[in-house]
Amino acid sequence: MMTQPIPLTNLQARDIASVLHPYTPIHKLGEMGPLVIERGEGVYVYDTQGKPYIEGMSGLWCAGLGFGDEEMVEAATAQLRSLPYYHLFGAKGTESAIELAEKLKEIAPMPISKVFFTSSGSEANDTQVKLAWYMNNALGRPDKKKIISRMKAYHGVTVMSASLTGLPYNHMGWDLPVDRVLHTDCPHYYRFGAEGESEAEFVARIVGSLRDLIEREGPDTIAAMIAEPVMGAGGVIVPPAGYYPAIQEVLDEHDIILIDDEVINGFGRTGNWWGCQTLGMKPTTISAAKQLTAAYAPLGAVMVPEDIYQAYVDHSAKIGTFGHGFTYGGHPLGCALGVKAIEIYQRRDILGHVRKLAPVFEKRMRKLADHPLVGEARYCGLVGGVELVADKATRRSFDAKSGVGAQCARFCEAHGAILRGIGDTIALCPPMIITESELEELFDRLEKALDDCEAWVS
Numbered sequence: 001m002m003t004q005p006i007p008l009t010n011l012q013a014r015d016i017a018s019v020l021h022p023y024t025p026i027h028k029l030g031e032m033g034p035l036v037i038e039r040g041e042g043v044y045v046y047d048t049q050g051k052p053y054i055e056g057m058s059g060l061w062c063a064g065l066g067f068g069d070e071e072m073v074e075a076a077t078a079q080l081r082s083l084p085y086y087h088l089f090g091a092k093g094t095e096s097a098i099e100l101a102e103k104l105k106e107i108a109p110m111p112i113s114k115v116f117f118t119s120s121g122s123e124a125n126d127t128q129v130k131l132a133w134y135m136n137n138a139l140g141r142p143d144k145k146k147i148i149s150r151m152k153a154y155h156g157v158t159v160m161s162a163s164l165t166g167l168p169y170n171h172m173g174w175d176l177p178v179d180r181v182l183h184t185d186c187p188h189y190y191r192f193g194a195e196g197e198s199e200a201e202f203v204a205r206i207v208g209s210l211r212d213l214i215e216r217e218g219p220d221t222i223a224a225m226i227a228e229p230v231m232g233a234g235g236v237i238v239p240p241a242g243y244y245p246a247i248q249e250v251l252d253e254h255d256i257i258l259i260d261d262e263v264i265n266g267f268g269r270t271g272n273w274w275g276c277q278t279l280g281m282k283p284t285t286i287s288a289a290k291q292l293t294a295a296y297a298p299l300g301a302v303m304v305p306e307d308i309y310q311a312y313v314d315h316s317a318k319i320g321t322f323g324h325g326f327t328y329g330g331h332p333l334g335c336a337l338g339v340k341a342i343e344i345y346q347r348r349d350i351l352g353h354v355r356k357l358a359p360v361f362e363k364r365m366r367k368l369a370d371h372p373l374v375g376e377a378r379y380c381g382l383v384g385g386v387e388l389v390a391d392k393a394t395r396r397s398f399d400a401k402s403g404v405g406a407q408c409a410r411f412c413e414a415h416g417a418i419l420r421g422i423g424d425t426i427a428l429c430p431p432m433i434i435t436e437s438e439l440e441e442l443f444d445r446l447e448k449a450l451d452d453c454e455a456w457v458s
């Protein structure tokens, strides 16, 4: 199908002239739009022409309370009035950072001693790697430094977190990954299960390959493994039952810590506070961001237990200080909004709401699985991925150049739903406050887009 050039509005033209867009095929920006969003309310955002869209991705998996929440606006205003900025360097403190660290310890899935604040998920994961290195230096294990991640993982875009990410477009052209990063199998049975292999056999095989990797590299060279409970930006992949307990055994055997990247899973998305609780994972440390503030301000956090914290203290004593920190890590605005978001999640029982809507989400995902274009519809709580295939029976993917996922996302936009095409997978991650009828409407719009897409590919 030929795409007609679209007339640009003034803002679109100014955007193209001046903004370098992240995660955008910038060689096609003129053809694509851009879609300029002006305001948001509830689960809807509105473009500059006033057209409403259901924001079915919570922005970037983050706006869990939707848009325009007055309580959040008030909390932000109050914080900006009293203390718009301060930092935590050199033993300074702010009430909002103290309160948020206490809150996080209260809701953590395991005993946590300290919380280190960053401004983003990438910085949190970068910090995790540095902390694992710092810890092993403190413990006199200078060679135990490699980090295991997984193919299709997403952990961010800084030099180290992009190295941990297991997606080709984050490495190609960027001289990544750096040394000390190893990638093991992606736990996606539909795509990587061998012919005739049961799910349990698949788990046994990939856990065996993790063990082989560790033994080949030498356990004394490996500090940590990092994993998102449900993998998000790699295509919403829900690992099979039994996967995490099985890898955990291998890691424990070799004294390798497990870093839990809760940047998407955290704060109710899977129906529990943390994805690790839903998926049966037992983390050593946690990274959080995104729904931590419901995206009303940037903030990330790293949560560590007491024994690991003590290693930092010992090393600080040895070298003179704990030399790490970001100017905006623990920004009072982010921390005040984190405190307020968690209070709202609790008071309005957002987790209960997610659990109540999860069966509706599941019912509609199962229905989508019957669509001729859909190979697999996978989900957990209120996050899902719909993988489009060229041939349902053989699971054959579309040609990489077909751009079917991006095209489907454009059809969604035409029908008033913002969803994301990740390769050939359409991701869904609506604000957790979505009502049942809004959720049904979101799926109705996606179904229309899939029908358009079916006509487009044929």
Ligand code: PLP
Binding pocket: 060, 119, 120, 121, 122, 123, 125, 154, 155, 156, 157, 228, 232, 233, 261, 262, 263, 264, 289, 290
């Ligand atoms: N970790 C996960 C699981 C993510 O999904 C993301 C972003 O999507 C990140 C880390 C990076 O977070 P940020 O974009 O805030 O740096």
